[in-house]
Amino acid sequence: GAGVSQSPSNKVTEKGKDVELRCDPISGHTALYWYRQSLGQGLEFLIYFQGNSAPDKSGLPSDRFSAERTGGSVSTLTIQRTQQEDSAVYLCASSLPSRETQYFGPGTRLLVL
């Protein structure tokens, strides 16, 4: 399987806890994106990594959200002190440099109780 993988596939947590979501992009894809998709809503851009450039964090909704990409490959999205409104599907996508097509992972379904 050479697609984008994400883990966990589902996560249930209590309000106030921290969560970490992982994304493994397609090998060789230098661009990596995180999106959030709330129930019945469209995709919401969160953050974008491109190679060694500084990430574009303009979509992060609050300072409780942060993301890292180590070694230009795997990325982790961290949500601190989770709130119920953080409940959503978090999707990761990757693409080749200078290419438009983004390949999406299956998403992590986060439920904050």
Add this chain to the structure above:
Amino acid sequence: KNQVEQSPQSLIILEGKNCTLQCNYTVSPFSNLRWYKQDTGRGPVSLTIMTFSENTKSNGRYTATLDADTKQSSLHITASQLSDSASYICVVRGRKNAGNMLTFGGGTRLMVKP
């Protein structure tokens, strides 16, 4: 403000019938428009991408049209199949060299019934 509006929000059709989904956008300057198909519980998969100069593009039973003057696009599905049941998302990229210049529509949920 850049916006992408899709209609209808949901649609139910019988297997074998055709349908057309609409996408109106206000993104400017415009770079390209893409239609994605998202099966339930899966990530979106790209169907077509259209640039400013393209009016129509087909991918099997899917045909997308673009009118850059009126800022409208449509996705026509011919001879629908049960497997076409999914959400269809219209995504517009603005013409800037930034990775986040994407505006997503809310999607149309299509259900094809036998």
